[in-house]
Amino acid sequence: MQTVEPRREQRIYPKYLFMFRYSLYLLLLVQSVQGQQKPAPDTIPAVIDVEMEENRAALKASLRPLRQIAGAPEAFYSYFWEFGDGTFSFAPQPVHAYKDTGNYDIRLYATNNYDDGKAPKSKPRRIRVKKTMYAAAPAPSAFFAASDMLAMKVNRMPKPGEEMVAIAGYRHPGGTGNVSGSLLLYYNEKQFAQKNFVLGEERAYAGERKVRADSVLAFAPMDDLYASPALAGPSAVRWIDPVRATTLTNMLAEKKALFREQHAWRVEDLKAGEEKFIFLSLETTPEMIKDTNAVVTISTIFIPDDPAIPVSQFNLDMQIVASHDPNRMQLKNRRMNYRFVSKQKELSYKVQFQNTGKGPASKVAIGIAVPGMLNGQSLEIMDYSPKCVLCDSAYERQSCLDTIVRQDSIFFVFNNIYLKGMQQEGVEDPDSTKGFVKYRVRFSEELKKLPFTSQAAIVFDKNEPVITNRSKGRFKPGLSPGIILGYGKGFQKQELPFGIPAGTLGVSVSAYAPYRPYFQAELYMSLQEKNERFISSRRDQRDTAIGNGKYIVRLREEYEIIQRTTVDVVPLHLRYNIKSWLGVGAGAMLSVVTGEKKQVKKVVEAMPIPDGPPQKFQHISGSDTKSFTATNAALFADINLGMVRAGPSLGVRLLQYLKDPQQRLFIYGIWRL
Template sequence: MNKYTGAATVFLVMALSAAAQQKPVPDTIPAGIDITLENNKASLSAVLRPLRQIAGAPEAFYTYFWEFGDGTFSFAPQPVHQFKDTGDYEIRLYATNNYDDGKAPKGKPRKIKVKKTMYAATGNPTGFFQGSDMLAMKANRMPKPGEEMVTVIGYRHPGGAGSVSGSLLMFYNEKQFSQKNFVVADARAYHGERRSVMDSVLAFAPTEELYLPLAGPSAGIAGNAERTATVAALLDEKKSMFREQHVWRVENLRAGEEKYLFLSLETTPQMIKDTNAVVTISTLFVPDDPLMPVSQYNLEMQIVASHDPNRMQLKNRRMNYRFVRKSKELSYKVQFQNTGRGPASKVSIGVAVPGMLNGQTLEITGFSPKCILCDSAYERQSCLDTVVRKDSIFFIFNNIYLKGLRQEGVEDEDSTKGFVKYRIRFSKELKKLPFSSQASIVFDRNAPVITNRSKGRWMPGISPGIIMGYGIGSGKNKMPFGLPAGSLGFSISTYAPYRVYLQAEAYLGLQEKNETLVSFSRDQRDTSIGDRKFIVQGRENFEIVSRTTMDVVPLHVRYNVTSWLGAGAGAMLSVVVGEKRQDKKVVTAMELSATGTATVEKFERLAGAVKESFAAADGALFADLNLGMVRAGPSLGVRVLQYLKDPQQRVFFYGIWRF
């Protein structure tokens, strides 16, 4: 018997216990592995720092993931594993601290040497695959920024004679997020899987003309498991959704074989911090045999701030209000786990329903533990009861047996978990306001466990607008600044907002022209124009000014009081982008004819024009009212402006259509 237990381990445990009694234990203490090896039988246990309880949360506890170095694994706290062959193995431990305020303990692989085999080798716990699925995935914990996690990809022979070869693909880092969320730090293959490239998949796969059905309940492109697609089209769709991918070749998978690939994923420093976000890792298995279906599995994981097995998530939580209709369905999932020391026979889940959702449209799409609905159950039969109220929904599992995570003899972590998935629609009045939901979970008569808030948000959206208006006003300047008699403008703002929002505007005014009398004089002198004789009646000098202005609103704060009334205030900058000045001389003269008749004529002469760009500028403050479809659509408005440099007031009447 070889025992990998030494004085160092005992000392570490004693030191941790003593430190815990004096002051909080630092969360940088690494995880240790205690191993007792007898021939090919290894008994494992973890040496971990004391937990640091989060105030008000359920009792803190550890969950475990063990990787034995031979392609098998366990989620048991103290597993006993039997190796099939002699050789050197690296055992890895990943412990997750639930309801603990520190970081997950980090550990290093522990090497052991198996010199002799005496017992039958043990495999992995059952229940990894669902139904007839060829693919399955599990993660040791939900992704948390700054932590390492392990994802297990399991694949198996679908049954029948002969062996199967093909390509195993993994897609990650969705393009819907602006940043990368994961880095694959290590991929551990124990069954001869070799790295390949995307181009090789089509070389082994059937031709593009052969359509392949997507198999299994996990297959769900665009939510339709029945649709078919070519291999090339399927790969193109995945590449359009994900930034990165890895490919492995799998050879000669025999009937009944189940194999596993282990990936260490590091969450990036810039990982999305929204704890309501759901990230997806997708896998495909493309068999070389054209008669076999393509298998697909999507692992959806919620970003967490702390590890809590009881959580609520909203899929596709960011929506585009422009394209959402009242018939739009939201998909929720409430996950729960009995972390106690004994089984639970009743689990009650109360869910708060946001005001803009209609609880009467509830549709349950899946739940576990599997049972029937209570309205068709006999007395004391395991069943799920549903109670819908105006502002809440209750899901009640009655007469079940849900094992406790710390119950003696429980090694399958999944047997302690359950979930409810449901769809719900918006109510009649669909407002563009954020909304949230939260669940309260009660196991038997224990204190309720409150989940995270699952928040739904709307994308801001872009709303362009067209403005046409007419400006009037008075000032010392006969050509006042800003918004002339005819103005065409454009605006941009968020789409259909309900609360305070910003709007920017730009106007290009029609060209203004103003003619001003500068001087007038009377003159009775005679003059000749050609061969004609005139007596000058008067001389006038005019100044002609033509200008083109541009008005920009860089700051405009608006608030929609109701769906038909909106108000705003802001600042406007008016700039003379082009100005032309020209002098005009007018002479009024009377012609003397031989017959004694008199004819009065005017003679004009224009001097050279002086042009100038960006000749002047002025700023103004304004207040504004809109009546009509103020969120999206046509409305009428009036704006009162007070200019600062050239004190004047202007009123601008306009119509706007926000698209």
């Protein structure tokens, strides 16, 4: 025995030792390979290359390779440069001349279009300008539209978990004299449950001074009130026009009611022809709305100190994206309240497009699928770009916009235009490569409370179509309270059955006017139920005195009187409206006896002495009252006929109780409000 046992151990031990060593070798090999792997492409930051000559900086960037999204147009980078002196550029390789010597932080924010990764991280690069040369005054930029005093742009559409930059621009309204005032910024709308942006850094270069937003009215526009010519000048009495003050107060209160976050800056001595910019780094929170059809808004207001200059407002609407795609479709106010929507309700759509090619496009065709609930014939064009005439009034070869409306689609065709390409040589302004169509349509006659989707296909010249995102519209669930009046009837006789009694009043809560399966909760407070149960009887032939008379007792009977108050709760009720007049449902109900009172009634039948007809006498004992004495549950199925989505209807429900098996029929009327 002593010679056999060691052999068994020698055969087993080397096998396990070999497995252990092999596993350890694999583990070390994997760790070694992982340690030699290159960093993930998404972690490679943008590298800024600078060539300085006097006060001129020539910039270019080294960026990670693009990772093409399958089926999308060719991936490319778009650029946004901050020069550190309050100016910027969207050019891929800008050249900037500084007016003053000093240190400047250059920032680059590159956006990866049609790329499945994250945008390259931005890291400022500091340069020093040691010598300046004469630089001509900058020409008015294309940042502002028409005569607007305010404008905003972003370097990219908001994407959850990604940094973006908002540029808030303001300028002199024209005329003579310097302008001072207050610039206000509002973001993070209260209509969304979570915050969408966190302000990481604000960069102002023109002496803007941060102030409390609630102190803005202290700088409200005022007029000079002169009691006499001698009062003119610095000693003039200042007063605030109450009408203007009320208007400003209401405007600021309205913004505060819409947005969670607000910031304000004082702007002093803005000279004629000047344009100034504030740069805001916004971190889009990971909890940001995941729905890429949602539209968020950032709003700005400029309140001049001069009462002769009107207050300016600018709202920047941005669509949340899952990936950066310059061609997209947007539905404003995509979540609607069905209760207040009618076929006259107008929906505003915007289709944005950008020529990302290497050359200009002379024709852009946009085909849009129209959801069945919308009436394409109600089309109304609100705005579009590039600006041109409509084709029905254009001469031959003139730039024009043609519109074709079909039953299930709308086509917009820009003919004979010149839309620059994003990658075209010499193109520095990305806005010159973009266009859009903004239009309105109404609902059709049959308006169902169902989600609806639209999508566009965009064709530049004869290239393959670019398919946009799906723009989804939804109706808010809404709540529909209901009033129920019903009558319950059991199929078997027993002392006091559970369940909805003969008369009951209830309430319900469900989704408003649903077209899909939905849940409905119900609560019934029954009228007090009374039942009398026979206990025993016995015959007797003894005499007795009742009152002042004498009687011979013939019969004695005892009864139990029970009075109950019940509450019936339907926590689970799944319904479906097959037609506008027919609905079915099934669910479970819980019945609770909230109050019970018991009494004993004694009845005596006696004959008067010496003679007379038999008489009955009764006595009811004191009551025994208890609370929450019993419960039972039931399964049920029912059917509704009438205006089952919203309005009055009749229902029939069959209940099967579980604890004390019985069936009960409930006939009721319900009005869903």
